[in-house]
Amino acid sequence: GENVEQHPSTLSVQEGDSAVIKCTYSDSASNYFPWYKQELGKRPQLIIDIRSNVGEKKDQRIAVTLNKTAKHFSLHITETQPEDSAVYFCAALDTGRRALTFGSGTRLQVQP
Amino acid sequence: DGGITQSPKYLFRKEGQNVTLSCEQNLNHDAMYWYRQDPGQGLRLIYYSQIVNDFQKGDIAEGYSVSREKKESFPLTVTSAQKNPTAFYLCASSPQIGTMNTEAFFGQGTRLTVV
Numbered sequence A: 001g002e003n004v005e006q007h008p009s010t011l012s013v014q015e016g017d018s019a020v021i022k023c024t025y026s027d028s029a030s031n032y033f034p035w036y037k038q039e040l041g042k043r044p045q046l047i048i049d050i051r052s053n054v055g056e057k058k059d060q061r062i063a064v065t066l067n068k069t070a071k072h073f074s075l076h077i078t079e080t081q082p083e084d085s086a087v088y089f090c091a092a093l094d095t096g097r098r099a100l101t102f103g104s105g106t107r108l109q110v111q112p
Numbered sequence B: 001d002g003g004i005t006q007s008p009k010y011l012f013r014k015e016g017q018n019v020t021l022s023c024e025q026n027l028n029h030d031a032m033y034w035y036r037q038d039p040g041q042g043l044r045l046i047y048y049s050q051i052v053n054d055f056q057k058g059d060i061a062e063g064y065s066v067s068r069e070k071k072e073s074f075p076l077t078v079t080s081a082q083k084n085p086t087a088f089y090l091c092a093s094s095p096q097i098g099t100m101n102t103e104a105f106f107g108q109g110t111r112l113t114v115v
Helices: none
Strands: A004-007 A010-014 A019-025 A032-038 A045-051 A056-059 A062-067 A072-077 A086-094 A099-102 A106-111 B004-007 B010-013 B019-025 B031-037 B043-051 B054-057 B064-066 B076-078 B087-094 B110-114
Touching (some): A004 A086, A010 A019, A019 A106, A045 A062, A072 A086, A099 B031, A099 B043, B004 B087, B010 B019, B019 B087, B019 B110, B043 B064
Parallel strands (some): B010 B110
Antiparallel strands (some): A004 A019, A056 A062, B031 B043, B031 B087, B043 B054, B087 B110
16 A cells, blocks of 8 residues: 655744655555645645646645655745644555555744 | 535543544535544544445554445444544545545544543
């Protein structure tokens, strides 16, 4: 099955700085990689996703990059704001189960 | 108002009791999933169902059971065999049968506490 590793577990940045969260996956057939943001006590919400036919995708201040050869993908947040503070999860599609496998999460704290 | 609804939001269970968590969606999604989240950890897959009347075990199925008698409903029962059930339980659904290659929508979660 799929195994997803996520780093770092915590990340503290100053407002306006960039934040980068990295994930690796094991299933070479995986073709779908979403990122979720979870605020305290709430449901995870999709913020961006990427499929294996592209190497990068951007949506305003958020971007995701994918390196299929190395089996890793990253989330980039630019010009961070206090409201970006949350836990971020990467995930990858387990093609055998046809279900998402999640990383362990990164707690991002943006200091005003 | 379309979406995926979990109930109750908070649930307390006594030792040795079975409890059932509800998950209902009106999005006409084929696939549904149950995840468990412990403090400071990621989401672990308990059970999943790609189609009505069929479901599969995930990574941590021991002590749990599910049913999928209707497309819109995927209840999870936490049995007395689950030794450490206190956790946040999240239900999700996805539209595309056979894959989860599209956005997964989550319910608001049920926080289960053993008392």
